Amino acid sequence: MIKYAFSIILLLGLVLNVKGQELDSLSKQIIKEGSDVGPAIKERGNTLFRDSSSLQSPRKAVLRSAIIPGWGQIRNKKWWKVPLVYGGYVGVGLYYEFNQRYYKEFLSESQARKRGEFKYEKYQFATDEQIYNTKDFYRRNRDLAIIAFFAFHSLQMIDAYIDAKLATFDVSDNLSINLKPSIYTPMYAGSGFQAPVPMLKLNIKL
Structure with missing residues (x-):
């Protein structure tokens, strides 16, 4: 029962990770096309910054x-x-x-x-x-x-x-907590048989 539950969680993590990447790509595409995406946000390289020209010092x-x-x-x-x-x-x-x-x-x-x-x-x-x-x-x-x-x-x-x-700090999705599935192979596993272990990888970027 635990294996089935963990498999479901792993599958959901994969779906959410792919969906998050699609949304992030879509938001950057909207910005590049010059659409109205909110209060003073511009793209610099791969990171989003607020436009300081409309903000007070x-x-x-x-x-x-x-x-x-x-x-x-x-x-x-x-x-x-x-x-x-x-x-x-x-x-x-x-x-x-x-x-x-x-x-x-x-x-x-x-x-x-x-x-x-x-x-x-x-x-x-x-x-x-x-x-x-x-x-x-x-x-x-x-x-x-x-x-x-x-x-x-x-x-x-x-x-x-x-x-x-x-107000001018990074407001991109890269600051959020990133939870994604991963496969871990134990170091102590024998050369004849190495059983991979499914796991969830948590990344926190500050």
Whole structure:
């Protein structure tokens, strides 16, 4: 039963390998004939490259994202990233506003405690130490929100740079995982009888 299953897998591998070669040849033929095959792709030798004339440079991508967040992603044709970029800014802004609001509230309460008074009745049962510690807690979180803002701004600039840098990389089928059948003859087989063993060969090109 195992032999039959392996034979079927071997046959499917042969069919898929032949079909992949046919499709690859067909795609190259379409490109040579000048047909519309997608966004800015040209053939150089046996490898496909994106046409850099219609793409922005990585330096411009960084500058655009630094000036207007998401601009670099838009020029890289990564429209789906723009909501993520502004969603991140909104999230950081809400986190900052929340901690800043409570920091000011506990700061006022702590200053009132130093004068022997109560600023907010809802905190009258809290000890002075609890008020001071809570004030410091929200202050630290507010400062972290400021750091997170600049970190996120830098992150979206780096993202735009990487997309622009990778836009001209090889996009041919040769980068994919290649799985094809093969025949293996054991080295230890005797000279009188060498039983070939069917196998699947996996090639990963990076």
